[in-house]
Amino acid sequence: MESKYETxxxxxxxxxxxxxxxxxxxxxxxxxxxxxxxxxxxxxxSTLSHHMxxxxxSGLVDSRRHGxxxxxxxxxxxxxxxxxxxxxxxxxxxxxxxxxPIEGC
Numbered sequence: 001m002e003s004k005y006e007t008x009x010x011x012x013x014x015x016x017x018x019x020x021x022x023x024x025x026x027x028x029x030x031x032x033x034x035x036x037x038x039x040x041x042x043x044x045x046s047t048l049s050h051h052m053x054x055x056x057x058s059g060l061v062d063s064r065r066h067g068x069x070x071x072x073x074x075x076x077x078x079x080x081x082x083x084x085x086x087x088x089x090x091x092x093x094x095x096x097x098x099x100x101p102i103e104g105c
Contacts, residue, residue: 033072058078
């Protein structure tokens with residue numbers, strides 16, 4: 001069983017590539033067929049498969065097969081959780097204090 005840190009790291013790993021960020025942006029408006037993504041990104045099918053595996057494994061993207069094509073959409077729940085996680089881990093506490101360098105470690 002994965003820890004929450006391993007699960008969260010998969011999400012951020014999925015977001016750490018320009019092509020995957022473009023794919024996520026494409027999926028914001030609607031579900032898309034793999035052929036549409038391929039045409040817009042101008043990448044090889046094997047490269048798209050690699051990126052989609054990472055996105056699907058992270059949970060950010062859902063997939064479904066219709067005939068010979070795969071269709072992809074954003075997972076609203078996981079995207080919302082990722083947004084909340086980023087807000088949580090980047091929040092500076094109200095009582096945040098800077099240490100005096102004279103104190104040492």
